[in-house]
Amino acid sequence: MHVRVTFQEGITEASDEPRRSEAVVQVGHNLLEVAQSKGVAINAPCGGRAQCGKCLVRVIAGPAPISEGDRRLLSPGMLAEGLRLACQLRPRLATTVEVQNRFDLHADPVVRPAPRFDPARRAARAIVAVDLGSTSVQMRLFDASDLGLLGELSVLNKQVRRGHDVMTRMTYALRGPEARRDLTEDARETLRALWNAARRSLVAPDGVAERWTVAGNSVMTHLLWGEPIESLAEAPYKPAFVESRTRPAHEAGLPGGTLTTLPLLGSFVGGDTAAALLALRFDDPGPPRMMVDIGTNTEVALAHGETIRVCSTPAGPAFEGGNISVGMRAEVGAITSIDVREDGAIRAHTIGGGKAKGICGTGLIQVVVALVRAGLVSRDGAIASGADRIALSRGVELMQSDIRELQLAKGALRTAVRIVLAEAGLRDADLASLQLAGAFGTHLTPRTAIDAGMLPSIDPGRVAAVGNASLDGAERFALDPDGSARRLEAIRARIRHVELATRDDFQALFVQSLSLGPG
Ligand code: FES
Numbered sequence: 424m425h426v427r428v429t430f431q432e433g434i435t436e437a438s439d440e441p442r443r444s445e446a447v448v449q450v451g452h453n454l455l456e457v458a459q460s461k462g463v464a465i466n467a468p469c470g471g472r473a474q475c476g477k478c479l480v481r482v483i484a485g486p487a488p489i490s491e492g493d494r495r496l497l498s499p500g501m502l503a504e505g506l507r508l509a510c511q512l513r514p515r516l517a518t519t520v521e522v523q524n525r526f527d528l529h530a531d532p533v534v535r536p537a538p539r540f541d542p543a544r545r546a547a548r549a550i551v552a553v554d555l556g557s558t559s560v561q562m563r564l565f566d567a568s569d570l571g572l573l574g575e576l577s578v579l580n581k582q583v584r585r586g587h588d589v590m591t592r593m594t595y596a597l598r599g600p601e602a603r604r605d606l607t608e609d610a611r612e613t614l615r616a617l618w619n620a621a622r623r624s625l626v627a628p629d630g631v632a633e634r635w636t637v638a639g640n641s642v643m644t645h646l647l648w649g650e651p652i653e654s655l656a657e658a659p660y661k662p663a664f665v666e667s668r669t670r671p672a673h674e675a676g677l678p679g680g681t682l683t684t685l686p687l688l689g690s691f692v693g694g695d696t697a698a699a700l701l702a703l704r705f706d707d708p709g710p711p712r713m714m715v716d717i718g719t720n721t722e723v724a725l726a727h728g729e730t731i732r733v734c735s736t737p738a739g740p741a742f743e744g745g746n747i748s749v750g751m752r753a754e755v756g757a758i759t760s761i762d763v764r765e766d767g768a769i770r771a772h773t774i775g776g777g778k779a780k781g782i783c784g785t786g787l788i789q790v791v792v793a794l795v796r797a798g799l800v801s802r803d804g805a806i807a808s809g810a811d812r813i814a815l816s817r818g819v820e821l822m823q824s825d826i827r828e829l830q831l832a833k834g835a836l837r838t839a840v841r842i843v844l845a846e847a848g849l850r851d852a853d854l855a856s857l858q859l860a861g862a863f864g865t866h867l868t869p870r871t872a873i874d875a876g877m878l879p880s881i882d883p884g885r886v887a888a889v890g891n892a893s894l895d896g897a898e899r900f901a902l903d904p905d906g907s908a909r910r911l912e913a914i915r916a917r918i919r920h921v922e923l924a925t926r927d928d929f930q931a932l933f934v935q936s937l938s939l940g941p942g
Contacts, residue, residue: 424450429519430463431483442520442529454480454520455510458594462605464526464584468746470591471510475746479510485518485885496748498906501718532578532620537831545627547676550575551679552897553614554695555639555647556580557589557719559862561894562617563901564625567633570902573625576617581609582646587718589642589691590737593656596646613674614647618678627704632679635672636901637892638698640720641691645683647675667694667911686898686911689920691735696722696910698896700861703889705731706914711847714892715840715878717742717863718814723839727847733915734921736839741832742784742863747825749781749815753866754781759817760789763797779816785866790821792875795939802940804830830937833877837936838929840879843921853878860892873941880941 425447429545432442446461455478458465469475473492490503490511497506505522529673536542538886548567551615553560560580585606586592596603600792615635620629637647641662645652650663663688685701700706703714711727721738722732741747751757755775762770773779782790792801797805804826806813812820844850857878859867869886872878878886889895900907922930 426450426514426562427517428454428457428514429484429517430480431519431521432459432463448513448514453510454512454514454518459585460598460602460605462609464528464583465509465522466526466587467591468587468743469557470586470588470594473508473511476508476748477746477750479523480504480509480512480520481505482507482512482837483519483521485514485516485645487512487718506861510937526532526579526583528579528581528584529793530579530856530900532617534574534576534620534624536574537572539571540749545625546573546630547627548631548633549626550554550901551618551621551632551638552806552894552901553617553635553895554698554891555610555614555638555643556645556695556893557560557640558583559889560613560617561933562614562619562621562729563894563898565635565898565902575619576608576615576620578620578819581613581616582606585609588737590641590719591821592858593652595644596652597656599859603646603651603652606646608676610643612659614677617925632672634676634680634818634901634904635677635682636685636897636904637682638695638897639898640693640695641687642693642883644687644694647684649675649831654936655690662687662873667806667908683900683904685803685897686915688733688915688918689735691720692733692920694840695766695893696724696733697914698894698900700724700731700896700914701899701907701911702892702895703858706910706917710827710848711838711853712845712858714877714889715836715861715864716860717867719743719863721836721839721844724834725843725849726917727848729848729917730847730919731917732843732846732919732921734839734843734923736835736923738832738835741787741828747782747787747830748822749819749825751781751783751786753785757784757786758790758819759783761793761854763793763799765799767799768814769813771819774806779819781819782815782821784863785868787825788833788875788877789871790815790824791829791867791939792871794821796874800826802938804937804939807840826939830939834879834933834936838925838933841936842923843928844879846919846921854879854881855884857881857886858889858892859886860889862891864888865890876936876938876940878940911942 476496546566550565667686869883
């Protein structure tokens with residue numbers, strides 16, 4: 424038996440009418456799966472496991488049975504408003520829902536012209552460097568005639584409509600060749616959207632992309648080329664290819680000359696990490712140094728002597744505010760920190776200074792560290808009063824389960840750092856420097872991250888945020904392909920990929936790393 428499902432997305436700037444998509448599906452499919460196959464973006468950080476409570480839809484027409492997951496994760500008021508978890512709703516009759524989405528897939532790319540960009544002299548030929556991230560995709564453009572910087576653009580990866588992170592997208596791709604093609608087309612469409620926006624602003628309207636350099640993680644790189652990813656989904660998690668690849672851009676559905684993707688360094692240590700190591704000159708000699716790129720997938724690299732050890736760990740979406748009951752992106756209303764008075768009263772600070780709406784990823788770390796310092800939460804993560812929540816501000820409560828999510832995420836990261844250091848025979852104090860790559864690292868306060876037991880116990884002065892090192896590496900390669908290729912080969916020759924899961928002591932170290940205190 425089949426039923427018709429209609430999705431209504433929010434009103435856009437381009438139209439007063441809500442965007443509608445329809446699907447006729449067999450009874451039994453859940454609404455999240457249907458939405459993903461139709462390309463309707465629904466936020467689903469837990470991948471449909473009824474844990475995050477974020478995949479909200481409002482049932483406008485049709486039956487709206489309340490699932491056990493709805494009852495557990497949604498308040499009575501939300502249920503009364505017709506809100507349901509898409510991953511738990513299995514329509515048996517024609518149903519229309521309104522997507523309550525934080526992703527705006529229809530938003531135009533953000534364009535940031537270079538300070539010296541002259542709109543009267545838009546380039547005819549451009550060199551393009553890209554960081555193909557699983558959430559956000561960033562592009563940097565250069566004039567091919569003089570290598571001058573034209574500007575940067577960024578946009579949401581269209582793949583988010585098929586799954587929140589790399590793991591859920593792999594699950595989607597494994598549904599079959601058509602699903603994998605969806606993800607490939609999403610990635611290519613995202614890059615074309617950026618390029619088209621560039622031709623409206625930074626490059627001449629008929630401008631040509633002379634060469635593209637793309638740094639992406641293993642899954643993104645495979646998908647961009649349309650390569651199978653089955654081998655990445657099962658032990659021993661072998662990529663279908665690892666080398667840097669240069670081919671005509673049209674083979675990956677892109678306009679212009681050539682496309683180069685940077686080499687993969689291990690199963691889940693991809694071209695984005697290779698690019699970061701290139702940008703940060705990890706092949707230069709020097710005392711032990713570490714790079715950590717924090718995200719839903721976190722990469723750790725340690726240069727010591729002749730060897731660069733790398734590993735990757737799925738830290739989960741907690742650092743991005745996903746899976747957190749009151750989690751949100753770092754925008755107006757997000758709690759960034761709190762003060763706890765001696766009497767235990769809490770005052771929250773928000774972006775924009777106004778009413779608190781939720782808590783962002785870095786805010787969560789600041790808040791939990793402050794609560795531990797004040798004795799309201801113990802180092803093992805339990806709320807001291809025995810309650811299941813702490814009110815941070817009117818309408819924003821931190822749940823015990825949120826603290827557990829943070830512990831799991833930071834525990835995974837800390838375990839990776841411990842293991843890589845141990846493999847090199849080093850202690851925390853031996854690290855001369857620790858570079859935090861990526862947007863999350865930019866907003867993290869080193870002292871707080873160390874106090875939360877997230878980063879190694881070193882002098883915070885040795886910790887530095889280095890921004891989007893993957894994009895910097897893609898730029899370096901784009902501007903000097905031959906020299907960069909040689910350096911990348913030198914880096915690859917020194918790489919030792921550390922498999923975390925196969926270590927006997929992994930579980931013990933993970934448990935030790937859950938503690939919310941330095942060490
Ligand atoms: S995706 Fe439905 S609760 Fe997380």
